[in-house]
Amino acid sequence: MGKERLWNRRFAKLLCIETMLQFGLYLTRPIISSYAVSLGASFAVAGFLAGLLATAALAVRPVSGVVSDRLSKKGLLVVSCALFAISAVGCAAFRSLPLLGVFLSLQGFSFAFKSTIAVSLASLVVPQAKVGAGVGWLGLAYTVACAAAPAVGSVVSAAWGYPATFAVSGVLLSVGLVLAVSFKAPAAAQVPAGRPASRPARMRGGWLYRPVLFLSCVAGLLMVAQGVTSSFVVLVGELRGIPGASLYFFVYSLATLAARPLAGKASDRWGVRVVAPPAMLVAAAGMVVMAFSDGLAGVVVAGACMGVGQGSAYCALQAESVRGVPEDRLGRAANTFYLGPDLCMGLGPVVGGFILQRAGASAMFLFNAVAVLAGLGLLAAHEARCGSLHAS
Numbered sequence: 001m002g003k004e005r006l007w008n009r010r011f012a013k014l015l016c017i018e019t020m021l022q023f024g025l026y027l028t029r030p031i032i033s034s035y036a037v038s039l040g041a042s043f044a045v046a047g048f049l050a051g052l053l054a055t056a057a058l059a060v061r062p063v064s065g066v067v068s069d070r071l072s073k074k075g076l077l078v079v080s081c082a083l084f085a086i087s088a089v090g091c092a093a094f095r096s097l098p099l100l101g102v103f104l105s106l107q108g109f110s111f112a113f114k115s116t117i118a119v120s121l122a123s124l125v126v127p128q129a130k131v132g133a134g135v136g137w138l139g140l141a142y143t144v145a146c147a148a149a150p151a152v153g154s155v156v157s158a159a160w161g162y163p164a165t166f167a168v169s170g171v172l173l174s175v176g177l178v179l180a181v182s183f184k185a186p187a188a189a190q191v192p193a194g195r196p197a198s199r200p201a202r203m204r205g206g207w208l209y210r211p212v213l214f215l216s217c218v219a220g221l222l223m224v225a226q227g228v229t230s231s232f233v234v235l236v237g238e239l240r241g242i243p244g245a246s247l248y249f250f251v252y253s254l255a256t257l258a259a260r261p262l263a264g265k266a267s268d269r270w271g272v273r274v275v276a277p278p279a280m281l282v283a284a285a286g287m288v289v290m291a292f293s294d295g296l297a298g299v300v301v302a303g304a305c306m307g308v309g310q311g312s313a314y315c316a317l318q319a320e321s322v323r324g325v326p327e328d329r330l331g332r333a334a335n336t337f338y339l340g341p342d343l344c345m346g347l348g349p350v351v352g353g354f355i356l357q358r359a360g361a362s363a364m365f366l367f368n369a370v371a372v373l374a375g376l377g378l379l380a381a382h383e384a385r386c387g388s389l390h391a392s
Contacts, residue, residue, distance in 0.1 A: 010125040011134065013183055017077070018118055018141035020176035021084060025107070026142075026149040027156075027169045028091070029053075030234050030246065032104070033353070035162040037235070039097050047353025049101060050231035055346030056108025057115070058339065064112040065335025066207045069328060073117045074185035080117070081177035083110040088170035092163045112338070119334040123322045124186050133264040135319040143256040143311070150234070150249040209333040212321045214382055215272075219317045220340025221375030222280060225287055225368035226310055227345035228352035233299070236361045240294050247296065248303040255307025263312035267319050273383055275316035277376060283309030284372040291365035302365075310372075344371075 029050070036046040048055075068076055083106055090103035119135065126134035157165045229248070237245020259279075266275050286305025289298050321337035322330060348371070355364045 008125065010184065010186065011122065011137075013179065014118065014121055014125065015138060015141060017081075017176050017179045017183060018138055019144055020172055020179060021081065021114060022141045022145035023149050024084065024088065024169045024172035024176060025053075025111075026145040027153040027172065028088070028166055030150045030230060030249065031153055031157055031162060031165060032100075033231050033235055033349070034238075035157075036097065036100065038162070039095065039100070041097055043235075043353040043357040044350060045097075045353075046235075047231060047349035047351075047356075049097075049104060050353075051227060051346040051349035052101060052104040053108040053111055053346075054227065054342045054344075056105040057112035058108075058342035058346055060109050060112045061335055061339055061342065062207045064116050065209070065332040068113060068116050068120060068331035068335065072185070073121055073331075074180070074183060076113050077117050077121070077183070077185075078177065078180045080110045080114040081173065081180045083107075084114070085170050085173040085177055088166050088173050092166035092170060095163065112335075112342070115338055116331055116335045119318065119322060119337075120330040121185065123325075123330055124327070130268065133261065133268060135264060135315060135322070137261060137264070139260050139264075139311070139315055139318075140257060143253045143260065145253075148250075148253075150246045154234070154246050207332060207335070209325070209329055209336045212333050212336040213339075214378075215317050215321050216337050216340035218276070218340070218375045218379050219314060219337065220342075220344035221371050221378065222283065222310060222313055222317075223341040224344045224348040224371035225283060225306065227348040228364060228368050229287070229290070229302075229306065231349040232352060232356060232361075232364065236356070236364075237299070239361065242294070242296055242299060244296060245299055248299045251300050251303030252307040252311075255304045256311035257307075259308045260311045260315050263315045264319060267316040272316040272320045273379075276313040276379060279309045279311075279313035279316070280372055280376040280379070281309070283313065284369045284376070285309075287365045287369035287372065291362045291369070 033043075033046040033050045036049045037043070041049065087103040087106040087110065090106070091100060094100070094103075118138065122134050122138050152168075153165045156168055233248045234245055237243075263275050263279070282305050286302040286309060289305065290302035293299070293301070318337060322333050325333040352364050352367065355367055
């Protein structure tokens with residue numbers, strides 16, 4: 001952690017790896033529900049499959065954080081990338097709902113380790129004073145993927161079908177694997193296999209890092225809206241007769257691209273309590289707009305509000321989760337933070353799909369807004385009771 005600059009060779013390469021992985025994954029994320037429906041699934045089942053990555057990731061969170069603290073982070077990153085590529089190829093090779101579920105679960109297991117390791121490595125290769133900015137820039141991998149991947153996936157699936165989209169995803173994930181193999185991790189991340197990264201006495205907290213649980217709950221409620229919207233916005237566009245509904249992802253990404261680095265710097269300077277609340281209000285407003293709009297203009301406004309709001313708030317919460325955490329507990333801290341987002345992004349599309357089928361798209365987007373506002377209320381209640389939002 002002795003680097004003096006935010007931008008160095010290791011951080012730049014880590015950003016490239018994350019970009020390839022996110023692009024490869026997000027190429028297929030928005031089409032999973034449509035693919036499942038084309039195979040005969042109901043909206044609720046399609047929502048379950050769309051959220052299966054997060055659900056499967058949640059299932060292995062009890063071990064992924066501890067394992068990433070005990071074993072080589074680079075080795076785990078390489079294995080995760082390899083499993084990502086295998087799962088994408090599997091989805092391309094088999095047109096079956098059960099097998100689709102199996103390979104999406106495999107992606108979720110891999111994602112649990114990758115997400116923990118990426119944030120942990122980022123906090124090791126940038127100065128502690130710039131962790132917020134580092135996490136903010138790392139989040140741009142998701143932003144770039146969100147901007148371009150859905151459009152590319154839509155073009156590929158329209159021209160050659162859903163399996164071809166997963167095949168292209170497999171190629172991109174394989175590129176990420178090659179980059180991961182050549183990544184030179186810092187010494188703190190090169191823990192020999194089988195050798196604990198800390199003394200047994202320091203493992204009393206188990207696989208959780210409890211100071212981060214509150215931030216995880218807030219982030220989870222925030223990500224309900226993101227999980228439901230990313231899973232169903234294309235399908236809702238088809239139901240409402242809105243051509244080009246995938247433009248949501250491009251607008252969302254542009255807004256996040258502009259807002260997230262600034263949010264990271266702001267969280268470094270003023271903390272999460274200044275950045276998150278107004279951003280969450282903006283995100284909720286975007287969902288209300290989407291609920292009552294039947295045109296492309298509403299999709300654009302919703303994408304911009306979610307990009308600025310959700311992107312900024314999530315960045316601030318995530319940076320706070322690893323700020324000042326001891327090196328031997330970074331994996332558990334990052335892992336604990338993802339519990340809420342994993343749970344809510346897994347269950348959110350299931351509930352959202354049920355609401356969509358029973359009450360329509362407007363009710364589904366209002367449900368998203370309520371979830372975000374519930375997170376904001378939890379944030380305000382915690383600050384009023386404790387007077388501090390610092391995770392550690």
